[in-house]
Amino acid sequence: MIPSHERKRTNYIGRKAELSLLSDILDNVRDGKGNLVLIAGEAGIGKTRLIEEMKHLDAFSTFNLLTGRCLYFKDTDIYLPFKEIFNQYKGIMKNIEVESPFFIRSENSREGSLIREEDFVPMSLIPAEVEYPEETREGMNVEGLMDFDKMSEFIFKLSDRGPLCLFIDDLHWADPPSIKLLQYLAQKITDHPILIVCTYRPEDLFWAEDTPHPLTDPLKRLSRDKLFIPMELKRLSREETDELISEILEVERIPRSFGRLIYKRTNGNPFFVEEVIYSLLERNIIDPSVPDWHKNIDPQTISLPTTLKDIILRRMHWLSSSSIAVLRLSSVSSGTLITFEIIKDALNLSDEEVLEALEELVRAKFLREIPDEESYDFENPVIQEVVYSELNHSRRRFLHNKMAHVLEERFSKNPSYWGSIGIHFYKGKEFEKALKYLIKASSHFSRVAPQKALDYLTMVLICMENLPQSDSIKEQNLEVLIETSNLCLKISEWDRALQFAEKALNLATVLRRNRVKMKAKVNIGEVLRCRGEYDKALGAYQDVFSNMQEEDPETFAQAYMGMGYIHWRRGEFPRALELFSRSLQYAKLQNNLSTIGALYLNIGNVFNHRGDLDKAIDYYRRGSKHLESHGNLLEACRGYSNMGGVYLQKGELDKAEEMLRTALNKSKEQGRSDPWWPQILMIKLHALRDEFREAERIFDMVNEELKGREDRMAQGTSLLYFGLSRMREGRREPDNRKKVISDNGCRFFACQ
Ligand SMILES: Nc1ncnc2c1ncn2[C@@H]1O[C@H](COP(=O)(O)OP(=O)(O)OP(=O)(O)O)[C@@H](O)[C@H]1O
Ligand SMILES: [Mg+2]
Structure with missing residues (x-):
């Protein structure tokens, strides 16, 4: 064979x-x-x-x-x-x-x-x-x-x-x-x-x-x-790289996330792309004949084949020793951090030597200058990886440590450097310092870039394992576990959210921290709710009220909100509104703008499905404003997206488009390329405008992203709107009939 x-x-x-x-x-x-x-x-x-x-x-x-x-x-x-x-x-x-x-x-x-x-x-x-x-x-x-x-x-x-x-x-x-x-x-x-x-x-x-x-x-x-x-000859574009990958794998189209991963790794060099893909196939890391083959690929497993290494290492042969030192230091770093000053502080070289080394590395096409930034980056990420992979463990640790101290000296007050400083301490195995900076970085990014914040906290948990298990470390561990679980919820990683919440629950039981225990319970309830296991979720929320000796406004607000959501989903609107307003009372006690904003969106949803569209828009708008002023921009996008949905129902297509685009742009500004709901509503928008090809294109994209996810609501709704597009294209139904079908879509799913 x-x-x-x-x-x-x-x-x-x-x-x-x-x-x-x-x-x-x-x-x-x-x-x-x-x-x-x-x-x-x-x-x-x-x-x-x-x-x-x-x-x-x-x-x-x-x-x-x-x-x-x-x-x-x-x-x-x-x-x-x-x-x-x-x-x-x-x-x-x-x-x-x-x-x-x-x-x-x-x-x-x-x-x-x-x-x-x-x-x-x-x-x-x-x-x-x-x-x-x-x-x-x-x-x-x-x-x-x-x-x-x-x-x-x-x-x-x-x-x-x-x-x-x-x-x-x-x-x-x-x-x-x-x-x-x-x-x-x-x-x-x-x-x-x-x-x-x-x-x-x-x-x-x-x-x-x-x-x-x-x-x-x-x-x-x-x-x-x-x-x-x-x-x-220049490198292939992102799209051309995707095309090359699908050629090699003999699949019609490759998943966007996989294309992104490979492009990031190879920068569109066709030989690098071939080598990396074949090495993944040869090591059985991917098998395109299996469904969802591209899920859960650990980027670390995309190692570089020896052919590539040889090509790059051979070129290092000509470099001067100071250039090699600069190159090695740069390999532990990343783009914006490779600057003259940082290198000079970290290495024992004179100004002249550093300048010459940088010039040599640019001439030899190892590094390139980033225009207007006075910093340098690798010509290709592959070069960085090869140089880094050639460092032995003690040198790696040494260089990371050096880098950490230099950055700390210069930038300890600048939040955008905390993450890098923490990571360098972490890789330099100075766990106590790493912990300090990574926690700071994580809370700095938790609202705007939860995925990044989560990555930092995952490292924090490892740091903690490496430190003596004092009482204060255990207490801190508990807090971090809860926060990690919160972040996982934010980015819809429900399995992990549950896992961390359960760990927090166990540790809180051991340490007898009832409040934290209840927070963990609420998070477990959230996961169950998001998975559609409503009865179990309600049970978890109820546990919170029966086990809490005193009122904890934050936890109560969360639990009532979760319960309200379930009743809304079940179409029990008055009960939902009652629970939301209880939640609102607790949120207002603490003036927690983020929770208040989220509640307004939820209340907007109730009015939306009751058919009270103007009221719905009003609540969505208020919710988005609160969330924005609290810096919770991703949640705010949800508000804009929902407003877009209501305008679609009202038949005000231009207004709808404006809102959906706002939602999309704002989430892109936050580094999210996959905001599903505004995209899903875009399918409907294009369907209603009889732009069938565009509707199909977006449907395909959304469908790809949603594969393997548990979000049945999103999957069902995108299918529904795509169906609407097909129906309009094929049978050209009278307008009022189309409207009835599409408007009922949401309610249909709400009752499921
Ligand atoms: N545009 C392209 N479309 C599809 N495959 C390509 C394309 N360009 C290059 N390749 C493939 O990438 C690999 C590397 O290409 P090639 O050998 O031509 O590179 P090269 O520039 O000559 O490299 P070298 O400097 O090492 O000789 C080959 O397998 C080639 O078939
Ligand atoms: Mg050639």
Whole structure:
């Protein structure tokens, strides 16, 4: 059986502009205006592949191709690429009687291996009366023997038989005499139908200061004399990367989260993408034939294959020792933190040494300057990872520690650095300090970026495990467990929310902290409620009231709100309103704007489903305002989204769109790309405007995001609105009928 991860040639993606430019160049060359094209791009960007694709262009059909490669060896034969070109030619002469009449096999192709297209040289290339240059017959092994004039005449003769393309791959490894010959030919071919196309990696042209790369100077000269057409291949875009991944995995479309993960890792370098995906397949980390295959992939498991590591480590060979020190320090850091000052503080280097090292690293394309920020980042995240992976554990710990202290010294008062400082202490294994900064960072981000806050707290819990279990640590642990569970609830990670709430419940029981115990109970109730297990949830909330000796406004407000929600869902509107207003009393006792805001939204929901739309809008608006002023922007988006929903019911589509867009934009500002409800309502908006394709596009996207989630309400409603779109498209029902169906959608689900 063929293993599923056997590598195959994928379809070609993007590069339309490059192919079209090549096509124009080919047309010109065919008309006798020879040219040299130099294709530059980092390792794996697709230089060689571009030329393979060029061969399929119509404009190339009359061209004959001879290929020469350069190899990475110190003492490679001189003129190796040109020798290959001539050997192909000689091969033609030898095998002429035995091979096919149209194509014959060149010496290049391996015995017994599959005959590949590139191993053939067209018959038409065999000139009737071409003379070999002397050197070719002799084997061209000795430097200085090459007569450049004879060589060019030889090539011109070949081109008499039809337009000729000489392709020299990996010019950065070419021997200096070959580069000279190339320079010479570039001047000579301009009035012959000859195209010379070469590829090279600019980052490999970087050698130590005192030994410049042999290609550097010739490139400058050729450029000054305008003797070549430069082409630079850039990385694939996010969309193109997705396309490449689906090509490799042979699936029609890849989940957005997976695409995001891979793009983040590879920055759109096609070779990196291939390597990473195949390595995931080979290690059975993904299997696209299984449903939900892309869920729960630990980004840590996306390790880099050795081929990639080799390419990058080889380039480090030329760096000075201070550059290597700077590079290593940078590898423990991230973008905004790699600055001259920080490096200088952290390493024992003079100003001049740091500046030189940074310049060298930029020249060698390890780092790039971030414009306007006076800071640096890695050219590609892969480079950072390789450098980091090469550090041994003690050095890693040492560097993180250094970084932590430098940042603490400079930025301990700046909240946006707390997270980084905490993480560096954490990785430097100074747990007490790590704890302090991570907790500060987490509470700073909990409203606006709960996922980030949660990540910090997860680290805090590990720090705590590593510290002596004093009473105060245990107390702190309890608080952190509750807060972690709160954050999980905020981002709908219900399993984890439950897990942390149960841990908190146990610890609170041991420590006899009744209040915290009840908070944990409320959270358990929240999870049950969100999962639609209403009876169990009501039981958990009831427990709170019967076990609480004194009133705790915050916990009571939460519990009443949860209960009110369940009654609303069950269509018991008066009871729901009663519970919400009780909750409101407790929330107001503490002037807890966040809870008050959330309650207004809930009350808005009741009016909405009672059909009292103006009142609903009023409550939604008040709720959003409260939430916004409390900084709880994600919840506020919910208010805008709900308002959008009501305007849809009222048939005020433009107003609805305005609200939904506000909700979407505001959640994007908060770094959330997946706000479902405004998206789901957008399906309805487009359906009502008869924009069916757009409705379908959004439905597909939402559907993808919701897969594997437990949110049946969201799944059901998006299906309903998509159904509405289909129905309008297909049967063109009278308007009033459509409205009835869509308006009933929500109520239908509310009663389920
Ligand atoms: N546009 C593309 N669409 C699909 N696959 C691509 C594309 N570009 C490159 N690839 C694939 O990515 C891999 C790397 O491409 P290629 O070998 O051409 O890179 P390169 O720039 O020549 O690298 P090197 O500098 O190491 O020679 C190959 O498997 C190639 O088929
Ligand atoms: Mg290549």
